[in-house]
């Protein structure tokens with residue numbers, strides 16, 4: 001049993017034997033959680049060495065699988081990434097618990113040094129969904145494949161298209 005509850009929740013979402021042999025994305029998530037754990041260590045030589053090893057592992061996974069999950073981003077427990085390639089998460093992004101990403105998802109700023117998204121819990125991103133700028137996506141939202149989200153999405157809503165429009169909402173939008 002892992003001592004890292006976030007990692008334990010991630011593994012649960014893969015729900016299979018030997019995920020490291022079957023899913024490239026689990027490597028990226030493991031390196032992300034490991035990097036977070038290293039950050040929590042007290043300063044010293046071991047931390048310095050681990051930081052170098054982390055950077056090598058991060059860059060290797062990013063380049064080999066095209067999944068960039070910098071440890072400075074805050075990602076809640078139970079992350080699931082289906083497939084791999086061109087998945088880029090900004091280092092200041094916030095992603096809640098139980099979220100699902102797919103190939104091509106980008107969560108980042110709209111212009112250099114601009115604000116970045118805050119994503120709620122249990123949000124499901126279709127393939128190549130893009131979210132740019134200081135937008136908020138509420139809990140239990142669905143973002144359609146190939147959609148470009150540039151404004152807030154309320155809790156429970158489904159947003160599709162470029163720019164994204166809301167097609168289903170918990171509380172109907174007028």
Ligand SMILES: CC(C)(COP(=O)(O)OP(=O)(O)OC[C@H]1O[C@@H](n2cnc3c(N)ncnc32)[C@H](O)[C@@H]1OP(=O)(O)O)[C@@H](O)C(=O)NCCC(=O)NCCS
Pocket residue numbers: 082083102125126127142143144145146147158159160161167168
């Ligand atoms: C967003 C999504 C969850 C919506 O599913 P849904 O609630 O069943 O919605 P529907 O299929 O009933 O579509 C409702 C409307 O939205 C449109 N729509 C659905 N998904 C869309 C998308 N990704 N982009 C643009 N429009 C979309 C439909 O054409 C339909 O429009 P209409 O009412 O004018 O006919 C789903 O379409 C989607 O994109 N899922 C991601 C799947 C994915 O990434 N698959 C790859 C696996 S690797």
Ligand SMILES: CC(=O)OC[C@H](N)C(=O)O
Pocket residue numbers: 082102
């Ligand atoms: C490519 C594909 O359809 O993969 C299916 C997978 N279950 C997913 O949700 O992404």
